[in-house]
Amino acid sequence: MEKQAVQRAREAFLAGRPRPLEFRVQQLKSLQRMITDRQGEIATALKQDINRSQYDTPLFELIGLENEISLAVSKLAQWAAPRPVERNLLTISDQAYIQPEPLGVVLIIGAWNYPWALTLQPLVGAIAAGTPQRPPSLFLLSCELYPVVCGGVSETQELLRQRFDHVFYTGNSTVGKLVMEAAARHLTPVTLELGGKSPCYIDKDVDLRVACRRITWGKFVNCGQTCIAPDYILCEPSIQNRVVEGIRQTLLEFYGPDPKSSPDYSRIINQRHFNRLMTLLEGYTATVGGQSDSSQRYIAPTVVKDVPPQARLMQEEIFGPLLPIVTVSDIDDAIHFINEREKPLALYVFSSNKKVIRRMLAETTSGGVTVNDVIMHYTLNSLPFGGVGQSGTGRYHGKHTFDQFSHHRACLVKSLGMEDVNMVRYPPQNRQKARR
Numbered sequence: 001m002e003k004q005a006v007q008r009a010r011e012a013f014l015a016g017r018p019r020p021l022e023f024r025v026q027q028l029k030s031l032q033r034m035i036t037d038r039q040g041e042i043a044t045a046l047k048q049d050i051n052r053s054q055y056d057t058p059l060f061e062l063i064g065l066e067n068e069i070s071l072a073v074s075k076l077a078q079w080a081a082p083r084p085v086e087r088n089l090l091t092i093s094d095q096a097y098i099q100p101e102p103l104g105v106v107l108i109i110g111a112w113n114y115p116w117a118l119t120l121q122p123l124v125g126a127i128a129a130g131t132p133q134r135p136p137s138l139f140l141l142s143c144e145l146y147p148v149v150c151g152g153v154s155e156t157q158e159l160l161r162q163r164f165d166h167v168f169y170t171g172n173s174t175v176g177k178l179v180m181e182a183a184a185r186h187l188t189p190v191t192l193e194l195g196g197k198s199p200c201y202i203d204k205d206v207d208l209r210v211a212c213r214r215i216t217w218g219k220f221v222n223c224g225q226t227c228i229a230p231d232y233i234l235c236e237p238s239i240q241n242r243v244v245e246g247i248r249q250t251l252l253e254f255y256g257p258d259p260k261s262s263p264d265y266s267r268i269i270n271q272r273h274f275n276r277l278m279t280l281l282e283g284y285t286a287t288v289g290g291q292s293d294s295s296q297r298y299i300a301p302t303v304v305k306d307v308p309p310q311a312r313l314m315q316e317e318i319f320g321p322l323l324p325i326v327t328v329s330d331i332d333d334a335i336h337f338i339n340e341r342e343k344p345l346a347l348y349v350f351s352s353n354k355k356v357i358r359r360m361l362a363e364t365t366s367g368g369v370t371v372n373d374v375i376m377h378y379t380l381n382s383l384p385f386g387g388v389g390q391s392g393t394g395r396y397h398g399k400h401t402f403d404q405f406s407h408h409r410a411c412l413v414k415s416l417g418m419e420d421v422n423m424v425r426y427p428p429q430n431r432q433k434a435r436r
């Protein structure tokens, strides 16, 4: 079934169906309509799945998606236009330009934690670029060009055996390696949007009330199941207790004394992840939270302080509502700590000290970075979003998504005239001499 759908998409691509700009715009507008018409249903579905606040689904998924579509619709003609480039003496009277062209049939594999944004945001750029593809969940678009497979591991494995012109995967690094391996068999390029442990450094020179409020928001929204949530905090021992108190106060402000009964606090996606998180917590005393209820897959917003760097909590991405604090002696120690580990997807630094900020930016690396806030770099579609090293390869959002699904073809169009100028490059080498 998968094979036939890919074949049909390829035939449609070869027939040029997704290519006209008007068609792309019309498909993007259909997508926009679907989201607008169904936003209530979408938010309700996520409320049922993981008790996500009805307010968070528009905020974290749908508004950004609509912005991406509006941007693509308004800029498509500009993005898809040939871009003239500089010429040299030999090509001075020719046309030299870069022509973005659709790559072909692409596969988009989304993740469950923000299913709409993570599936449809790549799709927006893929439609804009003129490629047909297979996103996992969609209804209103052309079924032939944009077929959908709902399924899990076996369906994904079956799809990965097919040949695509690009594979765009969002999920964990273990599966990322399998995706890259499968794509390598066909020499298919990949975008891998992966995860990892995103550090959050809090300098002692900072307004802790503001820092803790922003960190608490980004860490515990969606119950910590956000790829760019701050994974752990690094700070000096002298401010650790104040950080804990700041987070405790903010949690009270956000979710009240019992987060379990708050309509704004989500649940863990499934029992496997619930068990994994509870195992990570074993052997620690939570400084804040720590309560759980397996029957509801509820884990309270939890902070653990004085976590040793070699602890299990510090070995793998947490992807849940557990926030370890590791103390460091100073900024040098913090930078060293970050650089000793895999390159993170996101890095956060909170400080009022320009020198501290400058050093953190200059002496570390990460897919993206936000200073004095968390997550917000994701919301700016002029910034490329993606990882580096183990946190991913490739980038998207806004025009970056369009570029990811386009081939940037080098075009040189010459005339048949001026052949005399060209004689210098033709053999025999002694032609010039012979002429003289």
Ligand code: NAD
Pocket: 109, 110, 111, 112, 113, 114, 118, 151, 152, 153, 156, 157, 170, 171, 172, 173, 175, 178, 192, 193, 194, 195, 196, 226, 227, 228, 317, 319, 345, 387, 392
């Ligand atoms: P997951 O287990 O749902 O896997 C994601 C996709 O991979 C699904 O479509 C699934 O069917 C498929 N898959 C799983 N196992 C497979 C296998 N053996 N072979 C082929 N396909 C397989 O997702 P997850 O790993 O629980 O998602 C969480 C991870 O994703 C975290 O590491 C998080 O940081 C990362 N993430 C990254 C981003 C980003 O934009 N960079 C966004 C969200 C999540």
